[in-house]
Amino acid sequence: MVEEVSDIKEGLSRVLPLISKKSSAIDKNNEMYSDVLQALFDNKLMSILAPKEYGGFESYYLACLVAESVAKINAGVAHSVVVHNATVDALRLFGTAEQKEKWLPKLKKKAGTLAMTEPSGGSDVSALKMEARKEGDVYILNGRKTLITNASFGGVFIVIAKTEEGLTAFITEKDGVVVTKLNQSGMRGSGLSSVGFSNVEVAKEDILGGLGKGLKVALGTLSPNRIPFAAMGLGIAETCLESAIKYAKGRTAFGKKVADFQGIQWMIAELATEIETLRSFIYNSAEIADGKESSLDVTTLGAMCKLKAAEIAKKAAEMAVEIYGGHGVIVGSPVERAYRDAKLLDIAEGTSEIMKVLISRTILGR
Ligand SMILES: Cc1cc2nc3c(=O)[nH]c(=O)nc-3n(C[C@H](O)[C@H](O)[C@H](O)COP(=O)(O)OP(=O)(O)OC[C@H]3O[C@@H](n4cnc5c(N)ncnc54)[C@H](O)[C@@H]3O)c2cc1C
DSSP states (O other), rough: OHHHHHHHHHHHHHHHHHHOOOOOHHHHHTTHHHHHHHHHHHTTTOOTTTTTTTTTOOOOHHHHHHHHHHHHHHHHHHHHHHHHHHHHHHHHHHHOOOHHHHHTGGGGOOOOOOOBBBBOOOSSSGGGEEEEETEEEEEEEEEEEETTTTTTTEEEEEEEETTTTTEEEEEESTTTTTEEEOOOOOSTTTTOEEEEEEEEEEEGGGEOOOOOHHHHHHHHHHHHHHHHHHHHHHHHHHHHHHHHHOOOOOOOOEEEEGGGSSSHHHHHHHHOOOOOOOHHHHHHHHHHHHHOOOOHHHHHHHHHHHHHHHHHHHHHHHHHHHHGGGGSBBTTHHHHHHHHHEEEEEEESSOOHHHHHHHHHHHHHH
16 A cells, blocks of 8 residues: 555646646636646546556545545546546446446546436435436437536546436446536536436446446445545645645734734634544545445445535635635635635535435434
């Protein structure tokens, strides 16, 4: 693991300066630049959860390291990486040998997407409407997905649709799919889009996890991948803390530095403590997802990590804006973007309310 960590850190050290250079433009234009995407692929940051025989690392711990490090610079790019790695993970966890052989090489070049949410709702996965009709050896997909990360520049879609046997996961490329980019407030540049399927043909060999097993594929993939998603919140919170400390040490009010006021010191102390607690929780949960023993299952831990990370990232962004005063709300300040990004952690990959539903089910044994 030591060797793999240093391999990933080396890759990060090559990619992060490029992301940093383009970060404002990514946010301003809501655009993922092709050189950033290419650098992520070239430095293996998009293969973290791929099987080892496909050049991957199969490690949620490393996926967290990447998500945290990239989110410190740009949360939109980090979200693209997390969703791509989750798509690869779905193939690793549920794909047949033939499917891995067909799709994993494509996912070394094209970003992956997981398309579940529909315009009529995202939380209630069992109520999805999109249909896949069987015609001989193929399925015909009709319907609409929305709020799909990576869709505007991605090339491989895992789509959940209704078949006679229940919800089923299909893997398809972009051909015939109509993508409309959305203009979201935070995590910009992550290719968030609506996606229309009108008579899109998918071969029966491209059913992932078996007919009627779509919910198992979706939830089985999302559960462990909420841990790297939570690591994004850790990265956002760290940036907020670092920016707030720097600002408080430099800014003067009433003849002393803002950092000399006890009210500000307590905010910073509280936040630093929350961040350290979150870090331990996330990386311990990632080790459990990687196989370490635990009394709690990965679904519950993933939900807890995501719930807590969203809470701490929002708190960190709010405190940082508070410490910056008026300068904290000016577009272009590092904490203003974090304020917009942090809120989206509450919603993407399942809302905080749904995380509480999942956690309470385990804790209450229902
Ligand atoms: C930045 C971003 C990226 C995303 N990326 C993807 C992606 O790549 N793929 C994808 O498929 N989806 C994606 N989504 C969609 C996301 O998963 C959904 O927005 C989310 O699941 C909520 O669904 P909804 O927006 O339809 O809200 P709804 O399901 O309509 O919920 C509305 C409100 O009701 C609450 N609610 C619903 N049910 C309950 C309940 N049982 N108990 C308590 N409260 C409840 C919700 O918490 C929410 O507050 C993304 C969303 C965002 C913001």
